[in-house]
Each structure stands twice: as C-alpha cells, then as structure tokens.
Amino acid sequence: MNVYADNAATTAVSETALSAMLPCFQEFYGNPSSLHTPGQRAAEKLAAAREIFARHLNAQPREITFTSGGSEADNQALRSAAAFGARKGKKHIISTKFEHHAILHTLQALEKEGFAVTLLDIPPDGVVTAEQVRGAIRPDTCLVTVMFANNEIGTIQPIPEIGRICREAGVLFHTDAVQAAGHLPIDVEAMHIDLLTLSAHKFHGPKGVGVLYARRGVPLENVIHGGAQERGKRAGTENIPGICGAAAAFDEACASMEKNAAYLIPLRDKLIAGLTGIPHTVLNGDPVRRLPGNVNLCFEGIEGESLLLLLDAKGIAASSGSACTSGSLDPSHVLLALGRPHEVAHGSLRLTFSEYNKPEEIDYILEVLPEIVRYLREMSPVWDELEKGQRPHLI
C-alpha cells in the first residue's frame, strides 16, 4: 500500500484546481497587463482569483498580493513592517522560536540591519500565549509575527488574542498562515491581522503561488522590483495558471473545511492513540489544539532518517526533524524549542494527512510502524543501554 503522509510538505493538486489551471495555458494565455482582448481576459481571471482570496479571508481584493510562494510573502511582510516601523523610529520585532525559517532567517537579516528581535520561548504544549506577547511589547516594537499553526507539530496559536493585544498596543501583527490556510477558518478583521501569508500548495493548489494579505494602510516594500504588476508592489508577469489554480483550490478547501476536519480529526486521534502506545514514545504538541491532519511523535532510542527510509520501503512517505534530514548537525529547531533533548529530537516522525488519505491507510501505518520502531531499537546501542538502565529514559 502506498500512503502519502507528508501533506504539510506539499499536497497533490486537486482536480478542481487543475481544471481551473489548464485553460490558462492555451486559451487564457494573455498578459494581464496587455490592453488587447486576450490580455484583458487574463486580467479578469486574475481579478476573479483575487476576489476569491479576499472573500474567504474577509479582506478587500486590493489587500491581496500574489507572490511566488509563502517564503516570498513572509520576506515581504516582515521587510514591509520593519521599514514602516523604522520610519517612526520603531525597530523592535517580536516573534517565536519555532517559526518557519522564512521568518527566522528574514529576522536574522533584519537584525544585521539594526533591528532588535525578541523570540518568545515555546511552552511545553507548543502553544505560545497572548500574555507572552503582551509581556514582550516595548515602546519601540513595530511588529509581532506569530505563525497561525506550526508546520512541524501542528499546534494552533491563539491568533485572535494576539491580534487584539497588538491592535491595542498599536503594533502591526503578521501571521504566517501557510499551514493553516484552507484548513482553519481565518478572518483578518475579527482576528485583527494586519499581514498574513499563505501558500497554495499546502491546500491542493499548485506550487509557486503565495498570497500576501496586507491591510489597507500598511505600505508594502518591494522584494521584487520591476514592472507595475500587483499595484507596483510585486513585479513580474503574473502566474495566471498558478493563481487560478490556487484560487480554485482555496475556494474548495474553504467550502470543505468543516467536512475535512470532521473526517481527519478522528483518524488523527486514532493514529496518535495507537502510536503513543509504543513504549517511550511521546506526542509533540498539544493533542487537541492542533491541525486536523498533523501527528508528530518522538520515539526514544532511534534516529529519524532510518525510520523514514524503512517507512518509504513500505510505501509510506513521511518526514522527520532529525539532523540527518534537516541538512544540519542539529535536529529540528521546533522540537528543541519545545524542550525535547537532542537525543529525543533525532527520533522524531511527522505524519501529515489530507482528505485524500483513506482510513485503511491509518490502519496500515498502525500495523507497520511499531514493527519498524522495534526493529531499529533492537539494532540501537542506545536502546540497549536505556533498557538495561545504564542510560536514563528521557521520555
């Protein structure tokens, strides 16, 4: 059986999205900036897509900017808010230790340019509190950026509460909603969100399309300079096929959101219950305040990459926060921020599902995974020492 359990990495494009994209290649292929009829037909497609995103976010179409993806939108959001703050002499930014690298690395770049950055600690349940944000706000704070839901452990942050605190303090609030958009309800008005990032390929849209929502009155700084596309704030001929696919996917995801959550949550909870029955296994992040399709565990005594390879050999595609899979010497910064020791973080596994996954796939994982964990532990000198009491169990 083949199981794709890495939907937080990317998703399959839906039939609806693909159908919306295909005519844009050979029928509506005009450049929306062109005056002629083919160009204007493409411009209408672009406007319709923008309207769909605005409607589902409770925003205005002119507040929606299309980008090449979530990373570009994150970069532009942070740079815009930072520049806006700097003009008023405010150069302090608040974020969290478990943001995506598109946020953390942009913040590092801003630090080099003279901004001060406060990264909030992550409580053991993986949910930062609005009080932490309140306590970190200074007179010179220009921006708070907190992700809507974490990409590794799936925990959902108290966005409306943080938004209210930022609004009261007169501080801009950005949220990286890449993992949440299309899966959780978002209302930029009710949640007091000034800037928001989303990415189409996380909800069955195509890769290469991101959206930056920026509230009217929040001036955007260009990351890509050039032509006057996107009200002059993002140069480059618009990716009409991608944008139309993204809008169709978002429309579909928002319409099916409740149904998808009702389908996925019991499957997620069944998997968590089954896998946490493996001795010395721990769930990362709050069991309830998490994305409907996210399961993230640490298995003591084994290493994540070998786990992924053996799962792959059984047809199961998943991901891990081990150092070997992170491309660095350290395991996932998210798991370390959550307080997991290095030894434990190396043995992490993330399984992420969409409505395309079937209940029997969950049963298959429950059948296969415990045996793989047992096999790797059998081979592991660490497990041997843990079991003999020569090394203390950490989880």
Next chain:
Amino acid sequence: MALYSDKVMDHFQNPRNVGKMEDADGIGEVGNAKCGDIMRMYIKVDPVTQIITDVKFNTFGCGSAIATSSMATELIKGKPISEALRLSNKAVVEALDGLPAQKIHCSVLAEEAVRAAVKDYFDRNGIPYGDELKACDGHCDTCGHEHA
C-alpha cells in the same frame, strides 16, 4: 529514495553482522546520541593468529550510519587485526559505491568504531599500541589520526 546507492540501501535494509556479542574480545563505541549517531562494534579475535574471527555491530543513526557499520564489519571479518587497523573510511565509501557528501562522516565513524574495538582488545590483553589509537572518541580533532 535516490539519496543512496543500491549498495547502501542493501546494507541498510539487510545489515550484515548486526546484533550483540556477549563474549566479545574487544568492544568499541564511537559517536554520541546528542549528535544523532552511535556505533558499537564487537570483535572476536583468535589469540594465536590475531585474526578477527567474528564481528557484530549495534548502531543508532541514519541509513548511511547503519550501512557503513554493516560494510565495515564485512571488510574486517576474517582479516588479521593489522589489516583491520588499515581500514580507511574511503575504503568503506568505495565498497558502498559512494555516499552523499554530508554522509561521509558516517564512514569515518565506521572506521573509528573498528579502531576503538581493536584498541579495547589491545587494552584487555596488555598489547602495546601507538599514540594515534589512544585518544579517539569518534569526534574530529580529538586524536591525531587522519581520514581519507
């Protein structure tokens, strides 16, 4: 996954000589759990011929850590100790048809695990050895030994 050669995948999925050895003559352990890989190698040595008659390993680590451990045991099994000490990480990499650049350290760990097991055998039997076997703990720059 195309990250690894077929040979690496074979040694990862069907590791040779895996397991504990209760009556080992030498045991070497290198790496640490914090860094994400530990190899423990057990050797059985014929006291007369100084030939490694049996080898076993236990490894905590990624696919290439397991594959390099497995290959290293194959390369030294049945060989005299003097030859095992000449096993280079490069020989392990070549025998596996190559490793991705970021996984070369696994082959270094395998070489060091063999050396650590031999050192333990020497220690147990009062056999003298040179400085370069003395201080290695499986981490770079803790001993004078060079790797290919």
